[in-house]
Amino acid sequence: MSGYDSSTNIDQTMVSTSELPPLVRDLLRKRGIEGEEAIDRFLRPDYHRDLADPFLMTDMTKAVERLQRAIVAGEKVAVYGDYDIDGVSSTALMVEVLEAHGLEPLSYIPDRYKEGYGVNQAALEQLAAQGVTLVLTVDCGITAVAEAAWAAEHGIDMVITDHHEVPDQIPQAVAVVNPKRPGDEYPFKELAGVGVAFALVRALQSRTGMPDVGQEKWLLDLVALGTVCDVMPLVGENRALVKYGLVVLQKTKRVGLVALMQSAGVEPESLRAFQIGFVLGPRLNAAGRMEHANFSLELLLTKDPIVAQQLAFQLEELNHQRQLEQQRIFEEANALAADYASDPVLVLADSSWPAGVVGIVASKLAESWGKPALVLELRDGVAKGSGRSAGGYPLIDGITANAELFDRFGGHAGAAGFTLPADNINLLRQGLNEHFLEVEPELEVTNDRVADIDLDDANQLNWELYHALAQLEPFGQGNTQPVFEVRNLKVVSLDTIGKNQQHLKLRLASPEGLIFESVGFNLAQDYPNLRSGQEVAVHALLEHNQYQGKSTLQLVLKGIQ
Known part of the structure; x- marks a missing residue:
């Protein structure tokens, strides 16, 4: 699959437990980890112990059986992902695994600006015209009710794998694999999209014998990328996946990642999660923000060192453009924020602020102003943007309280994405500020500088x-x-x-x-x-x-x- 020496034992490289200073034991206790067994489990994640049986996920058996039929029949399969790193790494992982099973899968990642997030009918129509009979979604699809119905009517089966919150109505598909589904028995619920995809790989491996037992660990470089960059909690199963994934990344033979680390000035042998999130991540994300995420997907999949170097250079340039654009937007938004300095929630919009960058700007504004910030792009009468919270305010609650103003929205307490008519921006500003004042007495104000x-x-x-x-x-x-x-x-x-x-x-x-x-x-x-x-x-x-x-x-x- 990746051409690695099968004799290499990743487990041997894991750090061993040593005597811990009292300061560290006290820190672990504050984080709910005390007692020798609990400390040992935390310090020494174990691949076989910490990863649960993938068949505990609802519909996993159905998903595996449908993929097996596609493999035997040599069907045309498409892997449908997302334009963020979790989606791109999930797509690369499944493409690589299906190729190892003898298929020639297509990959499809929607354009951030033209299509937006998730499965869309136009993309399914395009795939149908290419002879696709099975669409496997990764890091998306849990809300694709209408799209799954269209696919079924037109002879396309869908296997959905996702990790986002599950709505009341889920798509009617061959299989819907998401550990957050009500009644799902998988014990760990905080997997990234690529973590769910890797569970599917392990389940498929148990039926087909491919890749060889142990060799699937060499896919953990992709799992670590997606898990860290999607800001998933690095506890439980994720801790094991990322710890092993870092070992793989430190010795990766994936020429695209080698080239990316070289261009970013990262030494592979000293790579840490921080560098995934704040050095490699922004470069991989820059493709989807400034051009198209296919650049990053190709970098992860290429076997050609020259192509890898060219793509790494492109990502470096796109990231530089992103930085310049981000700084410009931040300065403009920061100046505009002064006009709303008395508002407890900042709602800022402009037609020259690309939607692919506004989320980063919202984070910087929320940090510098110490209050929730929403930043939106105005285009053709539509406002599309992202918000980040601060001060303990549950941002998604405020948005939900003003749901009638939006065309669509999603998110959680700390962050949200949304689309609404541009004419509703003033109403949104008013509604969010009123909601903030209503709930302010109940907020638990957090201090980001509290020491451990x-x-x-x-x-x-x-x-x-x-x-x-x-x-x-x-x-x-x-x-x-x-x-x-x-x-x-x-x-x-x-x-x-x-x-x-x-x-x-x-x-x-x-x-x-x-x-x-x-x-x-x-x-x-x-x-x-x-x-x-x-x-x-x-x-x-x-x-x-x-x-x-x-x-x-x-x-x-x-x-x-």
Whole structure:
């Protein structure tokens, strides 16, 4: 399937448990992990123990049997995905597995701007014209009621795999595989779309013997990409999938990912979940935001190193364009937000803001203003956008309370996507602000800078602690990298660095004279009055810095008091 040495045992590379410092044990206890058995299970995810039987998912048997019939008959099968990384990695995974079974599957990812999210009838018509008799959806399809009915009427079977919230009415398809279906017995409900697709691969493998037992693990690079970039909680089964997936990524022979890591300046052997989410992820997502996600799909599937390098260069360029566009929109939206500074919820719209970028801008606005932000593109009388919450406000509740204003919407407490008539924007602004004021007394205000561990003694920030914390990786949603509050530090020196002098570089000293090199990304404008000699407390991550072959501990600052 991927040409890897079948003798390689991924399990051997997993980190072993060691004696944990009391600080780390206390952190685990605060996160609900205590007792030797629970700690051991958390620190040492086990592929065979932690992944449940895929046939516990409702309709999994039906899905496997339909795929088996397609394989035996050599049918024309299409894998229908989504334009985000979860959808693209899911599509690549299933295309690769079906090819290994002797099929020549088509792939279809809708255009973000022309088609939008999910299965659409025009795409099914196109696939039907190409002779497709089976459509397998990944990371989408759970709401495709009308589309599945059309497919059935026109001789196309559908097998739907998805992980999104299940509506009251689900499509009438050959199989609908989603662990969130009511009554579904699969014990872990927070899989990404690619996690559900991988469960289908494991189920199919148990019936066909392909790929060889153990070789399916080499698909976990794709599973890790989709799971991390879709911001799924890195606990339970996801923790095992991503931890093994990182091992695969660190030694991947997938030439597209090798080229992407080279162009992004990522060393494969030191790859962490953070770099998936904040270095590789934005580049892969840039294709769908600026052009078409097929560029990213081709990069994941190509076997040609030259093509891989060309595609990686294209993604690098598209990501640069995305960054410029994102910055432009943020500056314009931030200026417009000043006109609505008294509103508890920001609702901002403009015809020059592409819908593919507004979600990122909404996140930045919500963070900088400390309030929920919705950012919309206006085009042909339609407003399409994304929202991000802040301050504990359940954004989807506010949107649902104004449901009559929307053509369609979806999301959860922290984020949402939506489409509505442009004429309804003022009504939406009014409705959301009224809803916020109604529920404000009940909100549990969160402080993103609350520390996980308080320290009066900076001497505890040492290599022993760093290596112990490394065993908690992968960090991400549901298992965040711990933030330390370190008090009684003195600023020995400070400087601003970066293209726009936007970063802080500090040397901090403990009362005992221990010096910490520290960096605060994008913090320079937040602390214009900081001076050498000041005594401070900081919120920081404990990291290491590699420079000229020398490793040193470093504090990555999140806030200064």
